[in-house]
Amino acid sequence: MSTGELREKLKRKAEKVGDVDGVIAKLKDYGYLNDKQYAEMYATRRLENEGFGKARVLSDLRSKRVAPAVAEKAVNQTFAATDEVELIEQFLARKYRRTPLVEVLAEPKGLASAYRKLRGAGFTHGNSMRVLKRHGKDAETLDALDSQGE
Numbered sequence: 001m002s003t004g005e006l007r008e009k010l011k012r013k014a015e016k017v018g019d020v021d022g023v024i025a026k027l028k029d030y031g032y033l034n035d036k037q038y039a040e041m042y043a044t045r046r047l048e049n050e051g052f053g054k055a056r057v058l059s060d061l062r063s064k065r066v067a068p069a070v071a072e073k074a075v076n077q078t079f080a081a082t083d084e085v086e087l088i089e090q091f092l093a094r095k096y097r098r099t100p101l102v103e104v105l106a107e108p109k110g111l112a113s114a115y116r117k118l119r120g121a122g123f124t125h126g127n128s129m130r131v132l133k134r135h136g137k138d139a140e141t142l143d144a145l146d147s148q149g150e
Contacts, residue, residue, distance in 0.1 A: 003028070003035050004065020039066050039074035047078055051091050054079045056122025088123050088131045105136035 003024060010020045027033040039061055046057045054075055061071035095117060096104050104110040111132065118128040 002038055002061075002064045002066045003033050004067075006033065008065070035066050035070050036074065039070050040078065042066075043074045043078035047082065047087075051087055051094065051121075053084065053087065053118075053122030053124070054082075055124070056120070059122065084123060084127045085131060088118060088127055091118065091121055091123070092131065092135075101135050105132065111136050 006027075007020060007024055010023060011017055014020050024033065042061060042064070043057050046052045046060065052060075057078070058071055058075045061075065062068060066074075092101055092114065096114075101114075105114060115128060115132060118132075119125070
């Protein structure tokens with residue numbers, strides 16, 4: 001749990017709100033709260049276990065009230081050696097393991113759905129389009145999606 005999340009929870013439950021900062025400071029001093037370590041572990045887990053993209057992990061850390069600079073540094077370090085195109089390929093293989101990807105991407109609805117899933121998972125527009133163009137055959141739908149992302 002991040003410092004910001006814990007602070008909010010303690011403020012809701014504390015008898016005296018003024019005591020919260022002291023408790024947070026003590027927890028940091030004892031080494032029980034460390035946002036840098038939390039952000040690094042969280043980013044690594046989201047990448048390795050769920051295969052999410054950089055933007056999604058960064059957004060999730062910010063929603064967990066991790067300082068933007070700490071979150072960005074942790075995400076950049078975690079994703080430094082990651083090939084996003086390969087990550088997208090793995091993500092699509094997981095999401096469409098029951099139906100061949102070529103069949104899904106043959107229909108405009110399926111193509112648009114796959115694009116939305118990729119963007120929601122935190123992948124960049126350019127790399128998402130690159131992978132979809134490799135697998136999809138509907139040029140008009142791809143062009144429409146391409147113009148939306150710019």
